Amino acid sequence: MTIQTKTSANTTKTAENGVNVAALLGAREALGKTPEAARFKWRASSEWIRGTHSRATVDGFFGLGGEQQHRQTYNFDSDHPEIFASEDKGATPLEFVLVGLAGCLSAGIASIAQLRNIQLKSVKATLEAGMDLQGILGIDETVRNGFDGIKVRYEIDADASADDIAALVAQSQKRSAVFDIIANPTDVTVTASKK
Amino acid sequence: MSQRANKPVTRGPAGATEVVVIGAGHSGLAMSHVLGEQGIGHVVLERGEVANAWRTERWDSLRLLTPNWMTRLPGYSYRGDDPDGYMSAREVVDFISAYATHTSAPVQTRTAVTGVEPIGNGGDGYWVATDRGNWRCRAVVLATGAFSKPIVPRVAEAMPASVEQFTAQTYRNSQQLPKGAVLVVGGSATGLQLAQEIHLSGRPVTLAVGEHVRMPRVYRGRDIQWWMLASGVLDQRIEEADEPDRARRVPSPQLIGTPERVTLDLNALRALGVEVVGRLMGIRDGKAQFSGSLRNVCALADLKMNRLLASIDEWAERHGVTGEAGSAERYAPTDVGQSPRLGLVLGEEVRAVVWATGFHPDYSWLHVPVFDRKGGLKHDRGVVDAPGLYVLGLPYLRRRKSSFMHGAEDDVRELAAHLAGYLHRATTDLRSLDEVDIRTVGVIAASLPRRPDSTQTAI
Numbered sequence: 300m301t302i303q304t305k306t307s308a309n310t311t312k313t314a315e316n317g318v319n320v321a322a323l324l325g326a327r328e329a330l331g332k333t334p335e336a337a338r339f340k341w342r343a344s345s346e347w348i349r350g351t352h353s354r355a356t357v358d359g360f361f362g363l364g365g366e367q368q369h370r371q372t373y374n375f376d377s378d379h380p381e382i383f384a385s386e387d388k389g390a391t392p393l394e395f396v397l398v399g400l401a402g403c404l405s406a407g408i409a410s411i412a413q414l415r416n417i418q419l420k421s422v423k424a425t426l427e428a429g430m431d432l433q434g435i436l437g438i439d440e441t442v443r444n445g446f447d448g449i450k451v452r453y454e455i456d457a458d459a460s461a462d463d464i465a466a467l468v469a470q471s472q473k474r475s476a477v478f479d480i481i482a483n484p485t486d487v488t489v490t491a492s493k494k
Numbered sequence: 495m496s497q498r499a500n501k502p503v504t505r506g507p508a509g510a511t512e513v514v515v516i517g518a519g520h521s522g523l524a525m526s527h528v529l530g531e532q533g534i535g536h537v538v539l540e541r542g543e544v545a546n547a548w549r550t551e552r553w554d555s556l557r558l559l560t561p562n563w564m565t566r567l568p569g570y571s572y573r574g575d576d577p578d579g580y581m582s583a584r585e586v587v588d589f590i591s592a593y594a595t596h597t598s599a600p601v602q603t604r605t606a607v608t609g610v611e612p613i614g615n616g617g618d619g620y621w622v623a624t625d626r627g628n629w630r631c632r633a634v635v636l637a638t639g640a641f642s643k644p645i646v647p648r649v650a651e652a653m654p655a656s657v658e659q660f661t662a663q664t665y666r667n668s669q670q671l672p673k674g675a676v677l678v679v680g681g682s683a684t685g686l687q688l689a690q691e692i693h694l695s696g697r698p699v700t701l702a703v704g705e706h707v708r709m710p711r712v713y714r715g716r717d718i719q720w721w722m723l724a725s726g727v728l729d730q731r732i733e734e735a736d737e738p739d740r741a742r743r744v745p746s747p748q749l750i751g752t753p754e755r756v757t758l759d760l761n762a763l764r765a766l767g768v769e770v771v772g773r774l775m776g777i778r779d780g781k782a783q784f785s786g787s788l789r790n791v792c793a794l795a796d797l798k799m800n801r802l803l804a805s806i807d808e809w810a811e812r813h814g815v816t817g818e819a820g821s822a823e824r825y826a827p828t829d830v831g832q833s834p835r836l837g838l839v840l841g842e843e844v845r846a847v848v849w850a851t852g853f854h855p856d857y858s859w860l861h862v863p864v865f866d867r868k869g870g871l872k873h874d875r876g877v878v879d880a881p882g883l884y885v886l887g888l889p890y891l892r893r894r895k896s897s898f899m900h901g902a903e904d905d906v907r908e909l910a911a912h913l914a915g916y917l918h919r920a921t922t923d924l925r926s927l928d929e930v931d932i933r934t935v936g937v938i939a940a941s942l943p944r945r946p947d948s949t950q951t952a953i
Contacts, residue, residue, distance in 0.1 A: 301805040472790040482786030
């Protein structure tokens with residue numbers, strides 16, 4: 300809700316952040332008209348290796364009305380660190396949550412910056428989540444298992460004012476799937492069957 | 495209307511006219527006035543009395559969000575001695591009623607429309623069925639407003655039975671509420687006003703807030719609405735909006751009209767002791783779950799407010815009003831506290847919830863295929879997707895000011911011009927009309943009371 304002013308003609312340099320905005324806007328337009336194509340299913344599979352070590356695999360997903368494949372299969376090892384008497388064969392699952400949040404927010408920042416014609420030079424995030432182990436260890440029932448809060452700190456160098464950069468980061472949170480998954484309740488169903 | 499289109503059950507023919515305007519609120523009456531100026535025969539059908547929603551569906555303390563000097567309708571403006579004040583709901587009723595009298599609007603009150611159906615295959619006009627007979631007309635103007643049905647989110651289904659539920663439409667004053675804590679849901683003007691009033695009644699309030707619009711009541715010594723009007727913000731057209739659908743869904747700004755012209759924002763409410771939490775996302779096992787996004791929605795609102803204020807400052811500079819206005823100001827960022835609450839047990843201490851989660855228009859009686867898959871009315875800036883059908887008074891219908899009283903005139907004049915063109919084309923194109931119908935309509939329309947040419951009031 301701002302007063303509209305004509306932008307001067309000498310500031311029409313297009314930002315280059317490696318985001319195909321035309322494709323994003325095209326997808327938005329198309330998916331608005333075909334809601335069924337907008338329904339996606341994201342998948343991962345996982346196999347326990349030993350101890351607290353598991354290996355997860357990501358390759359296919361469903362979207363645009365059909366099965367889709369990543370360019371290649373991705374594997375992720377998760378484990379616990381040695382101070383928990385584990386072998387530390389990978390990041391902890393908790394850290395994957397932070398990795399997911401950072402990846403999602405930064406992708407959003409780049410897309411929105413491109414849309415707003417803001418040239419990014421560097422986008423660095425550090426994330427920190429607090430957690431009280433008394434929760435998962437069952438020592439104190441009043442302590443939750445998960446994070447008691449997440450702090451994300453962005454340092455961004457871009458051709459834009461501090462307010463414009465703050466607005467990028469805020470808009471990215473508003474449109475972030477992982478932010479939403481973390482900040483809002485999600486129904487989770489876990490089943491098991493004997494092989 | 496349960497009957498088929500061309501054979502409605504008649505409870506005595508009410509008549510025929512060129513245009514039926516449904517709703518005698520400010521929009522419908524403004525349209526009536528402009529149609530009258532153009533000599534277009536019409537009737538305004540009103541389910542209750544003039545300004546019915548303001549009489550029967552608003553809370554007691556509600557005041558307009560715009561100052562009196564802005565409050566005007568085509569050919570009529572505020573005449574009181576408090577131009578900087580904000581009308582109470584009662585005063586709005588008086589203002590709109592005086593307008594109806596002033597313009598000699600052909601209003602038929604206590605006439606509830608029960609159905610609107612096209613005659614034939616479209617283009618031949620409409621049947622408007624009411625509980626007092628049926629009208630035949632060539633065009634229909636929907637002026638029933640945007641605030642007919644309160645929206646209650648689906649999470650309400652999981653509300654424990656021990657919690658009394660109210661909406662902004664059923665809430666009148668805090669005396670209705672049980673003693674105990676209250677959850678108010680919604681971060682627009684309504685949510686904040688009700689949260690304040692209820693909290694001050696001694697019932698501790700938790701206010702759940704999603705995306706919202708923050709602005710000061712008075713900026714640089716003038717009402718924020720003065721700045722938005724003078725600088726052209728309120729005149730921005732929907733065609734110029736980057737995302738029209740989203741622009742139309744923006745909640746009302748956090749404003750309140752008080753004699754002291756105070757700013758009502760989340761910081762002010764927290765200072766009173768209201769607990770501000772994130773958007774209500776779910777209710778599970780009797781516990782409300784709030785979003786962890788509160789910090790971000792507040793940051794977004796602060797950034798947007800600062801952008802608005804910066805653009806006002808820039809405009810003031812360009813137009814040389816800096817001398818007479820106070821100096822540029824910025825306000826403290828919204829403080830949400832150390833760790834906003836994420837859950838709240840309902841039913842024990844919290845005995846009531848007030849849904850201030852917006853309104854839908856109600857077109858349940860409109861039996862014309864003009865709805866999209868989500869039930870929204872398909873229209874282009876008020877020209878509905880069916881010949882001779884128009885809609886008024888929706889948020890950002892044509893301009894940012896469209897849903898405000900002072901915003902009615904420009905929209906009504908443009909839509910009335912479109913409507914007049916439609917009637918003219920329909921009349922001259924005999925192939926599209928049954929001649930007998932035209933004669934019938936003409937004869938009956940001529941017998942309807944016509945407004946005399948009104949004497950215009952200078953605005």
